[in-house]
Amino acid sequence: MQQHPLIAILTRLGTFVLVMIALSIMIFVLARVVPGDPARMALGPAATAEQVEALRQQMGLDQPLAVQYVDYIGKALRGDLGMSLVSQRPVSADLGQTVPATLELVLVSVIFMFAVAIPLGVIMAHYRDRAVDHVGRLLSLTGVTIPSFLFAITLQLIAARFLSGWPIIGRLDHSLGWTGGPTGLLILDGLLMGRPDVSLNALQHLLLPAFALSMAGIGQITRITRSAMIENQRKDHVLTLKSFGVPERVIIFKYLLKLSSIAPLTIMGLEFASLIGNAFVIEMVFAWGGFASYGLQSILQKDLNAVTAVVLVAGLFFIVANLIVDVLITMIDPRLRRKEAR
């Protein structure tokens, strides 16, 4: 059943589109059937019944649910996610402002995860049951078990106590007079617009929250990398290489690492779910003002259009991340260039 890798990826893409449709139906229905009238909520208790009814018609709330849904999706595909009842601005504009902040945070966290977890896992597997291994296991166990809010606040405490002047909240110092760049990713914008001081300042702000956000993933990926490395050391072809006298270094970096990166990558896909969840906590603790903060606010204020958009964007983000992971795994693992075995 040999299948072209492109077809496998296209099939996957199709599945993801279906998942996205199902997700959108679910959140849409959920947001519409809850008790409470969004029109009444938008206008406040002082509005008359006629005013509320007029707004209901204007918002299309008097139409059947299916009609409302098709209408919503049609508009959403053209970038119109409705108005936010709280900020009184288009939801898409709010998202455009907040998504880059979270994207920057998440990207740097993912870089942290791999930069720390993969080497650590490799070293632990190499020195199995020695001191380094025990310390690493304790570290990864802590990463998996510590509540993200506790870790984030502890980091803040440590920074406030021992690194005076190190920024512990926000994305940028106001004193820099930064008015915004083309991408919204501050580090990149600073470089593009010839303001390295902005990039540096943004990076300083970013390090603590990104580290806090990556901790759970570091724990998880370190464990998986370690056990994959240990398991693959016993594979026949690795033993063959060893018996040929191929240096340990070459075996580890040329053969074992590639083989052992499949399991951590797979976990990475799932890890994105908790990454998005933890972003809510991290953004709150570090006053980050990103997409997750916006989501939390809109949920607290029952801003239905915003909530629907936030859940959809979070789902889309998760799905795209998993798609990228799938493509990477297919590139690494020749066995998977066949039809999905899972």
Next chain:
Amino acid sequence: MADIKMLDASDRGLSAGYMMWYRFSRNPAAVIGALIIFSVIFLAVFAPLLTPYPKHIGAVVDFRARHLPPDAAHWFGTDKAGRDIFTRTIFGLRISLLLVIGVLGISVPIGAVLGLMAGYFGGWTEKFISGLTNVMLAMPPLVMALAVSNLLEPTLMNAMIAITLLWWTWHARLIYAVSKQIASEDYIEAARLAGAGPMHILFREILPNCVPVISVKTTLDAAFVILFGATLSFLGFGVKPPIPDLGSMVADGRQFMPDFWWEVLCPGAAVLYTTLGFNLLGDGLRDMFDVEN
């Protein structure tokens, strides 16, 4: 012949149990994990007898005693209303454990049954259940739980419902993978030929083989549920004050950082202690049953 068989069976039953105990007792991580969990359950159950200020779980205000640092009278210090944080932390463990029982007590059986059905029946049942599982798994759970619990009403009960709605999928997927593999074994075919109905095959033939996987996953999940619940209540979706709850205690204490650090670190450490216990035990059980990751 019959004699030998009987001897063999009883003999094996004994040694299997003993082997398990042997493996367990030789695994320090698992023993420590079990001890931690026992201590948490003990503290939570007997909280009114063990804590120095059981009245402080209510709306007690004692302004002369507010923000006291940890000392002999208040092991974890006091909070903004002068209430003993140690007492409130111990009572907070009750909420965490209730959440675990509530969520896993519902979602594990549901997930297991759906997983068993999908794995055994195949066909449309399989397609439908695994499709539903995939859709549910595509949602970042915390985002979904926040949306559901708030669209209803931000209470612990609704948070629990929201978590339960999402949690069964992980079990369904896991049990599905295991039962699909078992369903193709010869002894299942033999049972079917002997006239066993689907109920018998699902629950008496396949389910017992899933017990190791389920128990490992459930133990590890208990840690996740506690983390998840604490995170939800930290974000403001927990029990109503003044009922003590670890996540909201941390959120309350956060306003007084960094001066009154104990108000954050002590309840936070209680969450860490509990999740650590469940993780250690889960890893230990995995080694004991020899279940793959």
